Amino acid sequence: xxxxSFIWRLIFxxxxxxxxxxxxxxxxxxxxLDLKGGVHIVLECVDTEQVKVTPELVESTxxxxxxxxxxxxxxxxxxQKEGGLNSRRIIIDIPxxxxxxxxxxxxxxxxxxxxxxxxxxxxxxxxxxxxxDVRVQLNTDPNTPGQxxxxxxxxxxxxxxxxxxxxxxxxxxIASYLDEELLMNPTVKSEITDGKGVIEGDFTxxxxxxxxxxxxxxxxxxxxxxxxxxxxxxxxxxxxxxxxTKAAIIAFILIVLYMILYYRFMGFLASIALTIxxxxxxxxxxxxNATFSLPAIGGFVLTLGMAVDANVIIFERxxxxxxSGKTLKTSISLGFTRAFRTVLDSNITALSGAIAxxxxxxxxxxxxxxxxxxxxxxSFFSAIFITRLLIDIFALTPIAKNAKxxxx
Numbered sequence: 262x263x264x265x266s267f268i269w270r271l272i273f274x275x276x277x278x279x280x281x282x283x284x285x286x287x288x289x290x291x292x293x294l295d296l297k298g299g300v301h302i303v304l305e306c307v308d309t310e311q312v313k314v315t316p317e318l319v320e321s322t323x324x325x326x327x328x329x330x331x332x333x334x335x336x337x338x339x340x341q342k343e344g345g346l347n348s349r350r351i352i353i354d355i356p357x358x359x360x361x362x363x364x365x366x367x368x369x370x371x372x373x374x375x376x377x378x379x380x381x382x383x384x385x386x387x388x389x390x391x392x393x394d395v396r397v398q399l400n401t402d403p404n405t406p407g408q409x410x411x412x413x414x415x416x417x418x419x420x421x422x423x424x425x426x427x428x429x430x431x432x433x434x435i436a437s438y439l440d441e442e443l444l445m446n447p448t449v450k451s452e453i454t455d456g457k458g459v460i461e462g463d464f465t466x467x468x469x470x471x472x473x474x475x476x477x478x479x480x481x482x483x484x485x486x487x488x489x490x491x492x493x494x495x496x497x498x499x500x501x502x503x504x505x506t507k508a509a510i511i512a513f514i515l516i517v518l519y520m521i522l523y524y525r526f527m528g529f530l531a532s533i534a535l536t537i538x539x540x541x542x543x544x545x546x547x548x549x550n551a552t553f554s555l556p557a558i559g560g561f562v563l564t565l566g567m568a569v570d571a572n573v574i575i576f577e578r579x580x581x582x583x584x585s586g587k588t589l590k591t592s593i594s595l596g597f598t599r600a601f602r603t604v605l606d607s608n609i610t611a612l613s614g615a616i617a618x619x620x621x622x623x624x625x626x627x628x629x630x631x632x633x634x635x636x637x638x639x640s641f642f643s644a645i646f647i648t649r650l651l652i653d654i655f656a657l658t659p660i661a662k663n664a665k666x667x668x669x
Contacts, residue, residue, distance in 0.1 A: 270650050278537055281544020288547050292356075293554025293628060294493055296502055299356040300366060302490045306349045306483040314483060316346055321482045323351050326370055329474050330355070344621060351485070365471075367487055374475035377438045378423070386426040386435070391419025395476045397469045398459060409469035411444075411460040411476075420456030428452040439472060505558045512562050513539070516569050524576050526660070530651040531572040538568045538643040542636055549635075556629035564636025567611065571644035574607075575600040579652075589656055597649055608641045 294301050306314050306322055319342060327340040330353070343350040355366065376389030393416045400408035415423055426435065427449050436446040437460050445460050464472070516535065520528035542561065551557065579596030583589065615637060618630030 267650070267654060270646075274537070274647065274650065278540055280548075281541045284544040284547045285540065290547055291550055291552045292502075293552045293557065294354045294356055295555045296553065297356045298493050299354060300490070300492055302353040302355075302366065302370065303343070303488040304351040304353065304370065304485045305488050306351070306485055309484050312483060314349055318482045319349060319351070322485065325479050325481055326351065326353070326485075328477060328479065329369055329374075330366075350488070367490060369471055369474060370485070370487070374479065374481065375438075375440055376476055378426075379436050379438060380426070380430060381434055381436075387415070387419055387422055389476055389479065391415050391422070392476060393419070393456075395473050397466065397473050399466075400461075408461075409464040409466045411462075411464070411469055411472055413458055413460065413476075415456035417456075420454070423456060423458075424452060424454045439475070444472075501555050505555065505562075509558070509562050509565070512565055516565060520569060520572070526655070527576055527579075527652065530655060531569065531576070531648060534572065534643050534647040534651060535565070535568055537647050538639055539565070541643070542639045545635060545639065546632065551631060551635075552628055554628045556626055557632040560629040560632035561636060563633060564640050567608075567637065568640035568643050570607070571600075571604045571640060572648055574603055575644060575648065593652055593656055597645070601645065604641065604644060608637050612637050 304326075306319050308314050312318065323340055323342055327338075330338045330340060338353060338355040340351065340353050342348060343352045353366075353370065374389065376392070377385050378387040379385055392413055394414040396412050398410045398412040400410050402408075430449050431451065432448060434446050434448050437444045444462050447461070513535070517532040520531045520535075522528070524531065542564065546553070546561075575596055578600040579592050582592035582595045587595065612634060615630045615634035619627055619634065
């Protein structure tokens with residue numbers, strides 16, 4: 262029965278390690294902005310006389326900004342709310358845009374994007390809320406070949422309003438404005454009933470694309486201020502990756518040497534468990550598409566020490582039971598049982614801190630909390646399941662009869 266239990270536990274462990282190893286080998290980790298390079302922008306939603314900031318409006322503002330950025334072609338951009346429920350800040354990370362002028366992105370983000378069609382007396386007949394579709398189109402007129410236009414299509418309500426307005430204002434002008442900036446002021450020649458039209462102006466393709474992105478995203482529910490905007494170069498990221506990798510390797514080697522020197526063969530088994538912990542933790546992070554930022558890597562290195570800490574507590578308990586004269590089998594069982602509560606309490610305490618960091622953390626610090634929380638779960642599994650399995654197997658071998666291998 263015990264042999265069958267060992268086999269199933271080994272199969273389960275092999276399956277987990279296999280999946281994690283496959284993820285590490287085949288999938289490319291997602292690097293954070295601090296390692297990959299790009300543009301990092303911090304926004305803050307502010308109150309106005311017309312609208313006061315609420316958590317719901319902050320989320321709506323974030324969604325509109327995300328739509329604008331995606332519509333502009335920056336599909337890898339990450340737009341997220343920063344901090345807790347009542348936070349007013351929005352973080353925008355655009356990887357790989359380190360050579361681009363961030364002021365262009367700021368202009369795209371900060372505009373209210375209110376589209377209005379007005380009569381000569383200033384009466385608003387339509388707004389961007391009536392847009393069904395909008396896109397960039399090139400002029401086919403032989404007099405202005407290749408000129409950028411903004412083609413639009415209205416919804417049913419907008420089509421009816423536009424048809425009525427054009428019918429009543431033939432030979433008069435209907436102007437289009439974006440954030441009170443005049444885009445076009447043409448004279449109506451006939452009634453437009455299909456709800457389709459173009460906005461002409463002296464646009465470049467880039468300008469027309471920016472306007473389309475703004476209109477597709479919609480108007481911002483709240484006013485936003487840009488608190489900071491910075492460009493992060495990729496060369497810094499490459500140096501950080503190299504240094505972080507060296508730090509993790511050195512930390513791992515030092516931990517392994519300490520465990521083997523102090524706990525002898527049990528330390529060697531703990532080192533094997535630690536190696537498996539590294540594989541499983543990295544594999545899970547990659548499978549969950551976690552972002553590997555510098556703080557996140559720091560969280561991973563920290564969990565290396567936490568994983569060993571649980572083994573130290575367990576091994577000391579086992580040594581105490583052996584010194585009291587109990588058999589190896591009994592000592593192992595009692596050692597794990599009596600150490601379990603201590604290990605669990607320490608992990609819950611650390612996990613509580615990690616959850617607080619995730620909830621209240623700002624930007625990259627949240628990545629540290631996520632990595633730390635996942636590492637705590639995996640380290641607990643490593644100590645209670647993997648280390649226990651290895652020691653149980655070891656206890657069945659003849660070498661277990663030599664007391665010196667326990668480090669006392």
